[in-house]
Amino acid sequence: MATEFQTKPAIPVVGHIMTDEDIGIQQGTKLQPVNLGRTVKLLTDPHSTSLYERHLHSMWKIIRHFKHGFLMKDLVQVFKILNVCADRVGEHPEYIEPMCEILKICSRPFLKEKSSDETAYAQIAVESISQLGYLMRVPVLEVRSEICRSLISFYAPKRLSTAIVGHKQANEKYNRDIIERSDIAETLVKALALLETDFELKLKVMNVLQNLSAASKINCDKMLQAEAAGRICGGMLDPDPSGRLMFRSVEILWNLLENGNKEEVAMQLNNANCIGALRDAFSHQVTQGYSHYDRQMRNDLLVLATMVAEQCPDAPFIETGFAKHLVLFATFQEVKSHNALVKHLSFGTNHEDFELKKFLMNVIVVLSKDPNTIPLISEGRVLLALFSYVRNNENTSGAQEWSPSQFEELQLHAMAALATLAPLCVGDYMTCQGSTRLLLLLEWCVSQDDYGGHGNAYHGKGGRGNKRAQMRYCLHILRSMVSLGDDAVTQDLVDQGAVNQLINILNNACHSQDEDDAIDLEIQCDMLFIVSAFCEGDLHRKELFGSQGVDVVLQYLRTNPKKITSGLGHHKLMLATVDCIWCAVVGCYMNEDLFLEGEGMFLLLDLLEACPKNMHNLILGCILDMCENPKSIHHVMTWRGSEDRTAPSLFVEMWRKEEEEMGVRRGAQGTIIDQTKPLMGMLQEEQGVLPLPSHCPSQAIVDVSENMRAKIYAVFCKIGFNDLQGLTTEDQVTVTIIERYMDFKLGEVWKEVISELEQEEVRPITPDQEALETISRAFDEKVQIVTETQTELIETQRQKEMDDEQETYTEIRENHRQKEKAIRDWNDYIARVSNYEYLKDSKRRMDSSIENSRNQTRYRELELFHGTDEPNLQTTTFQGRHVTIASTPLELTGAPVIHPITSTDRDKGVTMTEKTTIIV
Numbered sequence: 048m049a050t051e052f053q054t055k056p057a058i059p060v061v062g063h064i065m066t067d068e069d070i071g072i073q074q075g076t077k078l079q080p081v082n083l084g085r086t087v088k089l090l091t092d093p094h095s096t097s098l099y100e101r102h103l104h105s106m107w108k109i110i111r112h113f114k115h116g117f118l119m120k121d122l123v124q125v126f127k128i129l130n131v132c133a134d135r136v137g138e139h140p141e142y143i144e145p146m147c148e149i150l151k152i153c154s155r156p157f158l159k160e161k162s163s164d165e166t167a168y169a170q171i172a173v174e175s176i177s178q179l180g181y182l183m184r185v186p187v188l189e190v191r192s193e194i195c196r197s198l199i200s201f202y203a204p205k206r207l208s209t210a211i212v213g214h215k216q217a218n219e220k221y222n223r224d225i226i227e228r229s230d231i232a233e234t235l236v237k238a239l240a241l242l243e244t245d246f247e248l249k250l251k252v253m254n255v256l257q258n259l260s261a262a263s264k265i266n267c268d269k270m271l272q273a274e275a276a277g278r279i280c281g282g283m284l285d286p287d288p289s290g291r292l293m294f295r296s297v298e299i300l301w302n303l304l305e306n307g308n309k310e311e312v313a314m315q316l317n318n319a320n321c322i323g324a325l326r327d328a329f330s331h332q333v334t335q336g337y338s339h340y341d342r343q344m345r346n347d348l349l350v351l352a353t354m355v356a357e358q359c360p361d362a363p364f365i366e367t368g369f370a371k372h373l374v375l376f377a378t379f380q381e382v383k384s385h386n387a388l389v390k391h392l393s394f395g396t397n398h399e400d401f402e403l404k405k406f407l408m409n410v411i412v413v414l415s416k417d418p419n420t421i422p423l424i425s426e427g428r429v430l431l432a433l434f435s436y437v438r439n440n441e442n443t444s445g446a447q448e449w450s451p452s453q454f455e456e457l458q459l460h461a462m463a464a465l466a467t468l469a470p471l472c473v474g475d476y477m478t479c480q481g482s483t484r485l486l487l488l489l490e491w492c493v494s495q496d497d498y499g500g501h502g503n504a505y506h507g508k509g510g511r512g513n514k515r516a517q518m519r520y521c522l523h524i525l526r527s528m529v530s531l532g533d534d535a536v537t538q539d540l541v542d543q544g545a546v547n548q549l550i551n552i553l554n555n556a557c558h559s560q561d562e563d564d565a566i567d568l569e570i571q572c573d574m575l576f577i578v579s580a581f582c583e584g585d586l587h588r589k590e591l592f593g594s595q596g597v598d599v600v601l602q603y604l605r606t607n608p609k610k611i612t613s614g615l616g617h618h619k620l621m622l623a624t625v626d627c628i629w630c631a632v633v634g635c636y637m638n639e640d641l642f643l644e645g646e647g648m649f650l651l652l653d654l655l656e657a658c659p660k661n662m663h664n665l666i667l668g669c670i671l672d673m674c675e676n677p678k679s680i681h682h683v684m685t686w687r688g689s690e691d692r693t694a695p696s697l698f699v700e701m702w703r704k705e706e707e708e709m710g711v712r713r714g715a716q717g718t719i720i721d722q723t724k725p726l727m728g729m730l731q732e733e734q735g736v737l738p739l740p741s742h743c744p745s746q747a748i749v750d751v752s753e754n755m756r757a758k759i760y761a762v763f764c765k766i767g768f769n770d771l772q773g774l775t776t777e778d779q780v781t782v783t784i785i786e787r788y789m790d791f792k793l794g795e796v797w798k799e800v801i802s803e804l805e806q807e808e809v810r811p812i813t814p815d816q817e818a819l820e821t822i823s824r825a826f827d828e829k830v831q832i833v834t835e836t837q838t839e840l841i842e843t844q845r846q847k848e849m850d851d852e853q854e855t856y857t858e859i860r861e862n863h864r865q866k867e868k869a870i871r872d873w874n875d876y877i878a879r880v881s882n883y884e885y886l887k888d889s890k891r892r893m894d895s896s897i898e899n900s901r902n903q904t905r906y907r908e909l910e911l912f913h914g915t916d917e918p919n920l921q922t923t924t925f926q927g928r929h930v931t932i933a934s935t936p937l938e939l940t941g942a943p944v945i946h947p948i949t950s951t952d953r954d955k956g957v958t959m960t961e962k963t964t965i966i967v
Contacts, residue, residue: 180234267307313358342399608657693773794826
């Protein structure tokens with residue numbers, strides 16, 4: 048039997064990968080594989096080193112093939128070729144052109160076949176960029192120029208318009224990263240030394256450095272490692288008719304300041320060569336520059352100089368004469384000068400000249416940190432120039448004058464500078480009649496003149512539409528001057544009525560209904576501080592403070608304590624108020640009496656109770672000095688705080704909190720634990736006793752000023768230690784320690800003396816040794832006495848608590864005894880109403896008791912005796928004509944029980960109602 052075989056249809060083979068080329072939609076250019084290794088071998092093989100034509104043919108072939116960029120995997124061979132060419136261009140100039148073409152291709156982003164190539168070949172790419180910098184050693188202008196162009200293009204690449212099949216360009220971020228990781232920036236800075244004779248090439252290299260430093264902190268730091276700031280600043284004055292060198296130099300220095308380490312930049316510029324270059328460049332731009340570009344360059348140079356002066360106060364500005372030039376330029380408009388530099392110089396009202404004026408004021412303030420600059424400032428009459436701006440503002444200006452907004456900004460800037468410079472030049476301040484100018488401006492600030500500030504710039508904050516900015520900086524200058532403590536300055540201000548003027552302003556401010564902001568509070572704080580400085584230690588000025596000043600501080604003390612933590616600055620205002628009380632009220636009996644009459648002591652204690660701990664020290668010191676007046680003691684003892692707290696209780700609580708922060712070891716109820724160290728805190732105990740020179744205070748002495756315990760002790764010395772109200776037993780235990788604070792502190796100091804002598808192995812003479820032993824025993828005995836007193840107080844309190852407990856128990860028992868008596872009375876009542884015989888016995892006992900209670904036993908036999916008892920009445924109660932009895936409760940009967948009144952009841956005169964009670 049024949050078998051038929053059926054053939055199955057063939058299954059077509061399908062490729063798993065289909066490319067654009069397979070389906071005919073490929074776009075872009077396709078790179079043909081080229082073996083760069085052969086070219087490298089051709090160039091380096093000893094047998095083919097002289098085949099120059101073949102070398103050039105091979106390199107041109109590579110250039111044509113990789114015209115869109117080199118592959119990352121081929122970078123090693125590419126830079127081997129470049130290094131071979133670099134070594135041969137000196138003898139064979141024909142290599143220059145292909146070398147430049149290869150460098151031009153290096154300006155394009157590197158190509159990657161896979162996404163992982165960026166990571167895999169990252170180090171090779173970094174080293175390749177570094178090799179570009181090393182090629183600056185080639186003494187060929189075309190090569191060096193092409194390297195500069197390639198680096199600029201590589202740092203900010205342009206995308207190709209034609210796609211490359213199978214490859215992709217690295218992105219701009221990748222290019223920037225590998226440049227930052229390379230040392231190209233440092234190499235180019237060092238290469239500047241090779242280009243001193245080639246001006247155009249130097250400009251190209253500086254252009255590259257400008258681009259690299261524009262937005263990269265890493266590049267700036269690497270440039271600074273090569274001392275870029277000093278190199279560039281020192282060469283900025285090289286001959287250059289075009290002015291491009293100075294522009295590039297200033298731009299690079301600006302980039303280093305913005306993105307690099309400012310301190311390092313300043314240190315590199317801190318030498319006579321760089322400061323001299325800045326001086327010459329700035330002076331040239333000021334005197335010879337007229338264009339907008341020149342004015343901008345001039346301002347940039349001045350900012351660079353200011354930065355160096357800020358970071359390096361010892362920079363040679365005086366030695367190079369730069370400081371004298373700056374003082375001259377800052378003052379020549381306000382103070383006439385015959386110096387040749389400013390003979391034909393004039394500033395306009397344009398923005399650049401306006402900024403220059405502010406920069407000059409600022410640099411003078413910065414230079415004043417060096418004391419050697421003060422004579423130059425005084426000689427240049429800087430204060431006179433600045434005080435020319437301390438005058439009333441106007442709403443209009445002339446054609447060649449600063450506009451009102453510009454004048455206001457310069458005025459505030461000048462006043463800010465005066466706040467720093469005036470205390471350094473007191474003689475010039477007095478010569479310029481500074482006090483008179485400031486007080487006149489202050490009077491104008493609070494007047495009703497129609498002027499509204501523009502509030503521009505930093506110093507004009509909060510001054511739009513008002514005069515607060517002028518008033519604020521006027522007070523800053525006054526505060527700086529009175530802080531000197533110079534008697535001539537202070538007396539000059541007082542003689543011109545500054546005290547009354549400030550108090551009037553404060554009086555208006557504290558009674559104003561407007562809500563204060565941070566600037567208002569700052570102004571009021573400054574005025575209080577100035578008044579405090581005036582009155583401190585001078586009785587006559589305190590009398591000038593008078594009743595109006597006392598009313599002002601009392602009004603401030605009545606401020607809501609919750610505002611202290613508002614963040615606007617009320618805590619500073621409270622501290623300034625307390626300081627003003629301490630300086631202007633305390634010590635003058637008239638002011639103290641007015642202060643106490645206004646309940647000032649109560650307000651101080653209220654503030655002490657409510658304020659944060661960091662304000663306690665100042666307030667407590669003020670209260671302590673106020674207690675020198677005997678009248679204030681009664682106010683302190685009368686004061687009651689929250690929850691009826693007394694002042695001694697408040698002081699004791701402050702003592703406990705102070706010791707808790709110090710880590711003093713105390714018992715559960717504040718008792719002394721370590722009798723050898725009754726006052727010592729944890730820090731003092733850890734530091735121990737160290738031998739110190741005689742002029743250095745020991746830890747025990749330093750402790751007195753580092754906490755408030757000494758002030759609390761002094762307050763208790765004023766108010767006494769006995770018969771204090773509102774103290775608990777724990778408070779009394781603490782008071783025993785406070786009372787002996789001075790004794791304990793003296794003992795602590797003597798123990799330190801003994802310990803230092805032992806550490807230094809010094810044995811006192813016998814009398815001194817005996818005295819030291821006596822002092823130690825006395826100290827131990829006093830501690831023991833305080834400890835026993837504390838134990839007695841605690842035991843007394845414990846006994847009192849036990850007595851109170853027994854009284855409570857007795858009261859409870861009495862309450863139960865009354866209940867038991869009520870039960871017995873009820874049972875007796877039931878027995879009497881239930882048993883007639885028992886009722887008669889009770890009646891007989893009652894009559895017998897009544898009879899026995901009488902003094903006369905035979906009064907019934909007297910002729911005048913009248914019986915008051917009704918006969919045949921069998922009740923055991925004393926009753927009148929009406930008796931109240933309790934009927935059956937309504938809840939049992941459901942309705943009132945009505946008892947008809949019978950004739951018998953009417954005859955006996957007994958009326959029974961619904962709630963009548965009869966006890967038998």
